[in-house]
Amino acid sequence: MYEIVKREDFSDVTFLLEVKHPMMAKAAKPGQFIIVRLNEQSERIPLTIADFDRDQGTITMVIQAIGKSTQEMQVECQAGGFIETLVGPMGEPSHIAHPKKVICVGGGLGVAPVFPQLRAFKEQGAYVIGVIGFRNKDLVFWKDKFEQYCDELIICTDDGSIGIKGLVTDGIKMSIEKHGDIDEVIAIGPPIMMKFCAETTRPYGVKTMVSLNPIMVDGTGMCGGCRVTVDGKKRFACVEGPDFDGHKVDFDELMNRLGRFKEDEKKALDKWKKHQDNCKLMKGSEA
Ligand SMILES: Cc1cc2nc3c(=O)[nH]c(=O)nc-3n(C[C@H](O)[C@H](O)[C@H](O)COP(=O)(O)OP(=O)(O)OC[C@H]3O[C@@H](n4cnc5c(N)ncnc54)[C@H](O)[C@@H]3O)c2cc1C
Ligand code: FES
Numbered sequence: 001m002y003e004i005v006k007r008e009d010f011s012d013v014t015f016l017l018e019v020k021h022p023m024m025a026k027a028a029k030p031g032q033f034i035i036v037r038l039n040e041q042s043e044r045i046p047l048t049i050a051d052f053d054r055d056q057g058t059i060t061m062v063i064q065a066i067g068k069s070t071q072e073m074q075v076e077c078q079a080g081g082f083i084e085t086l087v088g089p090m091g092e093p094s095h096i097a098h099p100k101k102v103i104c105v106g107g108g109l110g111v112a113p114v115f116p117q118l119r120a121f122k123e124q125g126a127y128v129i130g131v132i133g134f135r136n137k138d139l140v141f142w143k144d145k146f147e148q149y150c151d152e153l154i155i156c157t158d159d160g161s162i163g164i165k166g167l168v169t170d171g172i173k174m175s176i177e178k179h180g181d182i183d184e185v186i187a188i189g190p191p192i193m194m195k196f197c198a199e200t201t202r203p204y205g206v207k208t209m210v211s212l213n214p215i216m217v218d219g220t221g222m223c224g225g226c227r228v229t230v231d232g233k234k235r236f237a238c239v240e241g242p243d244f245d246g247h248k249v250d251f252d253e254l255m256n257r258l259g260r261f262k263e264d265e266k267k268a269l270d271k272w273k274k275h276q277d278n279c280k281l282m283k284g285s286e287a
Contacts, residue, residue, distance in 0.1 A: 001082040005058060010141040013065045017077055021086055022057030030116035031094030031243050035219045037085035038076060043069045046216045049089060050112035062112035068268040090219050094243050096120040099183035101127040103175050105168050105197055107189025111142055113211060114188040122149040131171035137162035169200045182206050191255050198246030210246035212237045214254055229253050
């Protein structure tokens, strides 16, 4: 059992959990993820290690409540509470070589997983340009953390309520045209965003790494659930990724596979919501 030492809500669907796990905090490297199971009955879900603090012995997750398991965590996980299982760190750590100038791109929830990579590049002495995108200013989080490590930070919003009005791809284009000597772009966010980031950098020939989020089951390379196609070859994102060369990823296949269980996912969510409603009714009648 792992204690939740902090919870912070960024919006009505996005929240942060900081969990005590000194061994994991010691071992974690940028780009890695964990498999989480809230309690014995829960599904195992992969979540990125969005931050780690070796001194405090904690790891941080930023979660978007979109279905049964993540909504259950949103309701159940409070500071002082516990998470039953945390397995990891899993996946290949991101390759933080010695580039001179990088652009780290995060879209929506992708802002959290790109942060450890961005900080690691800065610590290696790179000139770091952050490009982060949100629908509007109310959804912005970790601006201060990014400002601490970025030489330049471009915030992009759909409505222009903060930063530039536009998509992260506009921020990437602006930066590449301004600098002309970008060594690498790292882009993390929804698959459609990563696809268009890769298409934006392709004509400039700038290496672009993306972090893929296919459906994962065991996380050990045994089940094949996380199969993705990269450069025409089958790869298992849990053990060979999640980072891959964005110019070689078959994003359409990834998006297709992510939607395979929509009906079952909806059924699981509806069943859980019904159970929640019944519990509330029972509590109401007891009071
Ligand atoms: C390496 C990796 C890192 C991730 N990091 C984060 C993160 O830091 N924060 C975050 O909020 N989400 C992250 N995700 C996605 C997260 O795992 C899914 O949102 C979660 O499993 C959804 O479960 P659910 O029951 O709430 O929703 P469901 O209704 O079951 O699913 C909603 C959608 O989530 C995806 N999904 C469902 N089950 C899985 C699964 N077992 N593995 C992967 N995707 C799934 C599918 O696209 C599905 O349509 C990551 C996924 C991967 C593969
Ligand atoms: S999650 Fe099973 S092989 Fe990757």
